[in-house]
Amino acid sequence: MPASTSDMKRDAQDVDWNNVALDLSGVDWSKVDYGNGAASSTPAASTAAAETPASSQPEVVATSAAAEPSAAAEAPSSTEAAAPAETSASASSDAGGVVGDILSGIESLATKLGAQLGVNSETDNGQIWIGGDGKHSATFTNGADKDAMVWCWGKSTMWINANQPVISIKLAAGETQKLSVADGFSGGCGASFDDSDLYMGLLNESILEFTFGSGANGCFDISREINMKGIQLTAKGAKCTSGLDGSSDSCTFICTDSSATRCGAGGGDYAIDVGTSTEGPCMVGKDPFTGDAAGGCQMADDGEHLEVTIHASRW
Template identity: 30%
Template sequence: MHFSTTAIVLSTLAAGQALAASILPHAHGHAHQQGKRHNNAVRHVEFMKAQSERRDAALLSATDSSLLTTLGFTSSGTNAVASSATVPWLGNDGKWTNEFTNESDDDIVLAVWGPVGSWVNNVKPQITVSIPKGGSKTVSFPDGWSGAWAPVHKGTKLVMGQIYDTWGEATFSAPFSVADVSREVNMKGRSMTIVTPTCTSDMNTCVFKCDGGVETCMTGYSLVNCATNSQPGAYFGYDYLGAASGGCGGMGNSANLKTILGN
């Protein structure tokens, strides 16, 4: 699979959200009773908001939230915790899971986005979760999901609104599911290893690299050391534009992946 450099033109996305206004009833005979119901509804909304904030605090520390804001993220991630047919969620109860382990020397934030969400300065990520040094978090993905992820740390920067580091990419859609490490955004990025049930993609194997010794590329890249059947599930091909495509496939109808995030 490969999609991180094929979407060259970004449409400007509006970030506004609509807020629904509560309308108080005007029937005088029931004003007091209706008012009590309205107040209960307000208290319920406030309670749910507080619960949500506590949940978010457990997933993304205040320090990491501030880091994302400083870097220029449009917002923290959705961070769903219940199974979904459309977005990833935190937990290990999905058909497709990925356990992310932080083996770097720093606490990090894992950022996960969908197929048009890599411009995190404009698009709300699907996941932004704190992973301390030595820690791990598991994310479940719905059928048909396609997207990518990258680590965020104190030394991270955004270039053209994208995380300037090594990316992991995946599509979970049986029987064509595939995952790979992509180094095109930053050939000097941090190490990453993705282990599927049958195949491994890392900084040197089944990995997308820039050609010609350049540090970053949108074209002129290759899928390296990933000949078809060079390891079980590995495959190599070309997309409709003639660019290299492939990675670690052979996942069947469900799979548990492991991604190791290093220095």
């Protein structure tokens, strides 16, 4: 998961995913070793990193695997999104505002998934909001031939069964929607189809993770750690592409055991598959405490915009 949130992966290889979900803790990213790590088509090599100047060391997002309550119902409560969900769509024709029926019928889709409805703010809430007026933004495009839901959360509200996510919108086939993200905000987004489900309260699909900031202070990645067979996602930024790039991975977190469903529980460790990306923009490093993989795509120097595509297929 990214090298740009205040989260951190810990000891995924020892995690029993049947009893454990993701917990999030702080990390001093100034101590992360980023370098020319020789990751290529062999993902495990991405943990090898040489020293580089401090200017290339990001504050980055990553998810740690640590013990959680034994049942998803005991997931932590939200400290970031307490406002009531907004369920009525406005009639804005501005491509940056609420477009089409993105808030229509989302109650039944959320209920079927077992998730709460999002806050879905249309004004700057210091997190993620609907519209394109922020310094940082992401345009989500549904490239599938069926409806997709887009879910976004903060770093402590990713258990969307127990916590209210920041965003829950519906995109029809071919529809797009721009979201703005506050500077320094760490969190993630994912997509669900009608047959998606949750795992221990987490969206059981591929996940876009991020901390929005300038240059090496911002980072994003597509992570396949929770579900290696999740919905294919592509996130293209100014300097780097993460996720599906053509028919290959690019700067993507994967399990070192390619046959695993999820990392841990026999799936081994995780690593960055540099794939078709170029190291530098695709930052490859290691956790200073555990030696685990850390990194992701570096953001633009002055305001990042991501083009995020939801593909029809799963990996």
